[in-house]
Amino acid sequence: MNISAEEIKKLASLAKLHLEESAIPKLTVDLNNIFHHIEVLKTLDLGEVPETNAIHHQSTVLRADESSMTFAKEDMLPTMPRTDEAGNLIVNAVFQDSDETTHAV
Amino acid sequence: MNLQTMTLQELRTALDAKQISALDVTNSYLAQIEETNPTLNSFITVTAEHARARAAHAQKEIDAGNSGPFTGIPYVAKDLFATRGILTTAASDVLAEYIPPYNATVIEDLVDAPMLGKANMDEYAMGTTGEYSAFGPTKNPYDLARVSGGSSSGSAASVASGQTPWSLGTDTGGSIRLPAGFTHTVGFKPTYGTYSRYGAIAMASSLDTVGTFTRTVEDAAYLLEHLAHRDPLDTTSRETVNQQGLTERVRQADIRGMKFGVPREFMELEGMQPAVKEAFMHAIEKITAAGGEIVEISLPHAEYAINAYYILAPSEVSSNMARYDGLQFGSRALGNSIDEVMMNARAKFGAEVQRRILIGTYTLSGEFDESLYHIASKVRTLIINDFAAAMTQVDAIICPSSPSIPFALGENANDPLAMWLLDIFTVPMNLAGVPAVTIPGPLAHGLPAGIQCIGAYGRDEQTLVAAAAMEKVLMSTSPVLAV
Numbered sequence: 001m002n003i004s005a006e007e008i009k010k011l012a013s014l015a016k017l018h019l020e021e022s023a024i025p026k027l028t029v030d031l032n033n034i035f036h037h038i039e040v041l042k043t044l045d046l047g048e049v050p051e052t053n054a055i056h057h058q059s060t061v062l063r064a065d066e067s068s069m070t071f072a073k074e075d076m077l078p079t080m081p082r083t084d085e086a087g088n089l090i091v092n093a094v095f096q097d098s099d100e101t102t103h104a105v
Numbered sequence: 106m107n108l109q110t111m112t113l114q115e116l117r118t119a120l121d122a123k124q125i126s127a128l129d130v131t132n133s134y135l136a137q138i139e140e141t142n143p144t145l146n147s148f149i150t151v152t153a154e155h156a157r158a159r160a161a162h163a164q165k166e167i168d169a170g171n172s173g174p175f176t177g178i179p180y181v182a183k184d185l186f187a188t189r190g191i192l193t194t195a196a197s198d199v200l201a202e203y204i205p206p207y208n209a210t211v212i213e214d215l216v217d218a219p220m221l222g223k224a225n226m227d228e229y230a231m232g233t234t235g236e237y238s239a240f241g242p243t244k245n246p247y248d249l250a251r252v253s254g255g256s257s258s259g260s261a262a263s264v265a266s267g268q269t270p271w272s273l274g275t276d277t278g279g280s281i282r283l284p285a286g287f288t289h290t291v292g293f294k295p296t297y298g299t300y301s302r303y304g305a306i307a308m309a310s311s312l313d314t315v316g317t318f319t320r321t322v323e324d325a326a327y328l329l330e331h332l333a334h335r336d337p338l339d340t341t342s343r344e345t346v347n348q349q350g351l352t353e354r355v356r357q358a359d360i361r362g363m364k365f366g367v368p369r370e371f372m373e374l375e376g377m378q379p380a381v382k383e384a385f386m387h388a389i390e391k392i393t394a395a396g397g398e399i400v401e402i403s404l405p406h407a408e409y410a411i412n413a414y415y416i417l418a419p420s421e422v423s424s425n426m427a428r429y430d431g432l433q434f435g436s437r438a439l440g441n442s443i444d445e446v447m448m449n450a451r452a453k454f455g456a457e458v459q460r461r462i463l464i465g466t467y468t469l470s471g472e473f474d475e476s477l478y479h480i481a482s483k484v485r486t487l488i489i490n491d492f493a494a495a496m497t498q499v500d501a502i503i504c505p506s507s508p509s510i511p512f513a514l515g516e517n518a519n520d521p522l523a524m525w526l527l528d529i530f531t532v533p534m535n536l537a538g539v540p541a542v543t544i545p546g547p548l549a550h551g552l553p554a555g556i557q558c559i560g561a562y563g564r565d566e567q568t569l570v571a572a573a574a575m576e577k578v579l580m581s582t583s584p585v586l587a588v
Contacts, residue, residue: 008463011473015423015466016430017459018448027460033522034464038412041480051482052489054311054341055297055538055562075189075206081437092439 002032108133109267113178113324114352116270120167120177127167127177131160131219134179138221138268141588144249145266147259148222149184149240150192156219163217174331175218181263181272184223185230186212187304191220195306196238197228198453199435209304210336211273211315221269224259228455230280230308231422232256233524234512237457242514245287247553247584251511254284257318261288264318266588271328272318277308278414279506279531281316285543286506286555289583290318291576293325295565297538298343301336309421310341312414312535322544322573326355329565343563351566358573360395365571366402366499371530377508380549385505387547388556388579392503395578402495402502406487410533413488415525416468416481417536423465426458460521485536489562492537496561501571504530506543506555534559540568545581553584 003011005028012019019027077083082090106119108130119125135153142148156179163177182188185195187205189212194200212220227237235258236242243258245251246266253262257274261284264272274281276294285292293316300315307313319325330351336342367389372382389399429435431450438449454462467473468481495502509527517524534541539562546556558575560568 003467007473011463011466011470014470015462016427016444016447016451017454017462018452019459023456027463030460030521031463031467034415034525035467037522038416038468038477038481041409041412041416041477041484044409044480044484046480046483046487049483049486051479052485053482069207071206078190078204079206 003028003035109137110320111270112321113270113319113327116178117174121172127160127164127219128157130177131156131179131221134221134269137266141266141268144588145244145246145262146241147225147243147253147262147266147268149194149196149225149259151222152191152220155191156221159217159219163219166217173217174327175215177217177219179219179221179269180215181221181224181260181269182212183226183257183260183272183274185226185275185306186273187306188212188220188223191223193223193306194239195229196226196240197455197458198239199429199450201239202436205304207304210301210338211332212304214332224257224263224272226258226260227256228458229306229426230256230275230277231457231461233279233283233527234517235259235284236514236518237455239455244514245511246586246588247289248511249587251513251552252287254287254507254511256280257284260318261285261290261292264288264290264320266586270320271324274316274318275305276314276316276535277312278418278535279528281318282506282531282541282543282555282557283528285318286557287511287553289545289553289581291320291322291325291542291544292555293317293319293329293542293569294534294540295329295333296343296540296563298341299329299333299345299565301339301342303336303338307425309418310425311421312418314535322542322569322576323352323355325542326352326569326573329569345565347566351569354566355569355573358570358577360392360397360574360578362396362398363501363571363574364398364400364499365392366400366495366502368404368407368495368502368504369401370404370407371504374508374529376526376529377505378510378549380510381505381508381554384547384549384554385556388575391578392575397574397578400499402498404488404491404495404533406484406491407533409484410488410536411526411529413481413484414528414532414536415464416477417485419461419465420468420478421465422461423469426454426462429454457521488533489537492533492539492559493562501568502559503575504557504559505546506530506557510549510552510554530557538562540565542568542572544572544576544579545583546579547581548584551584
């Protein structure tokens with residue numbers, strides 16, 4: 001099958017990707033080339049062949065369902081987008097328009 | 106004593122005999138990085154102070170007689186391994202500021218080894234050349250106009266150029282074995298699950314395999330012997346058996362009487378460059394002359410491996426990448442709605458990542474063509490069966506690590522499908538989960554050309570023994586470094 005530019009836009013919206021309009025023609029060509037290539041598999045007679053979704057080996061490693069791993073506050077702060085001097089996470093206000101209005105939590 | 110060419114085990118001996126200090130070793134590699142990295146671009150982050158502090162600590166341990174297998178021996182990690190307090194980008198703008206609060210298991214296991222830095226790579230390990238990095242491509246240390254191969258581009262180039270004795274990489278469709286072939290290094294992808302994936306940023310979880318770049322097969326064995334273990338934090342990690350003495354058994358490898366299978370389907374491949382085929386045939390002559398036996402085998406479904414891989418891998422990619430929503434994961438973005446926030450955050454993905462997410466969305470969507478995922482999963486079973494059947498006839502399967510010599514920078518930039526087809530010799534092994542190692546082979550047009558040695562599922566030791574036997578026989582001369 002051939003996928004159209006419109007369908008690529010639909011795919012992008014499902015994948016939460018914003019595509020530049022200018023990128024779509026080349027992407028349409030590239031994706032169609034790829035789809036034509038992978039669709040060759042549809043010509044195979046696969047009958048009752050079982051699917052493999054993961055490489056199987058020993059039994060699954062299980063641990064007790066207990067909360068054990070904790071992180072120190074100073075380790076977590078660098079992963080936050082914005083923090084104040086006291087080490088509080090700063091988030092955007094939900095009920096106001098301005099991005100400048102922030103609250104520490 | 107030339108540190109830049111010493112093996113891991115030679116360094117261990119020299120450190121334990123106090124012929125050299127851990128700090129001197131680390132400083133020597135850091136100096137080499139400082140001199141060559143501006144040209145090669147093999148690092149995203151150099152962690153000089155961190156490495157020196159670890160080296161000083163390691164020396165104390167060595168002096169106290171507490172040295173372990175890796176104490177004081179520097180290494181480099183691909184920039185997708187989470188490193189506590191150290192920038193971990195996966196070569197993506199999406200993670201350009203990510204500082205993990207924890208270590209990946211393999212990093213944690215190397216706590217007394219100085220980590221010299223985080224290696225450049227294709228964004229989220231998606232790529233064959235190393236050119237899809239948000240931090241620029243890694244150059245080939247033997248020819249600066251060429252790529253070092255990907256996705257573990259920096260891990261490969263850093264070992265080849267003497268910036269480190271060894272490095273950590275990951276291999277989802279050839280990302281260790283192909284760059285190893287392009288850089289005259291030994292790249293080992295063990296059986297799926299041998300090294301823990303915990304803390305390795307995911308691309309396609311059923312295929313992602315942690316592995317190593319070294320100068321010799323023996324060093325790959327040394328790492329396997331001392332670093333591989335089952336990890337309770339990774340449910341897909343496997344129990345490795347009979348590791349003790351593995352390095353010694355690999356050292357004693359003898360090619361006489363070994364049987365190597367050459368897949369007919371690979372040798373008939375149209376896209377294989379004549380120089381690559383010639384170099385491979387030269388290797389076969391040497392193996393035969395030394396007493397190894399070459400037999401033709403068949404992997405009847407190998408020709409469908411690329412098709413299946415480029416359905417399964419993008420499917421898993423689209424799932425794994427879904428977490429980068431700009432809120433919980435990935436760099437923060439602003440927007441007036443949740444959709445807009447996500448779109449804005451995900452706009453930072455590079456073109457190849459976006460392409461694979463779109464393909465995975467297509468192959469997992471009922472609205473589009475979900476049947477492809479199921480068909481590819483069946484083909485995967487056939488490929489597993491092919492390898493299992495072939496391995497009953499031989500000690501190892503051998504083939505080139507790439508149908509091409511190292512590409513010129515930009516050579517395949519505009520044709521993603523052409524780029525994908527270059528993975529033909531490496532993706533079948535990821536689909537089957539089997540161990541495979543690239544070793545340096547005879548040169549092709551004066552450039553590196555790797556030979557791949559593939560074993561049976563779970564038989565990593567036998568794979569390395571066969572590779573070590575070949576390595577002794579090939580004794581491939583290194584090309585001249587351009588840095």
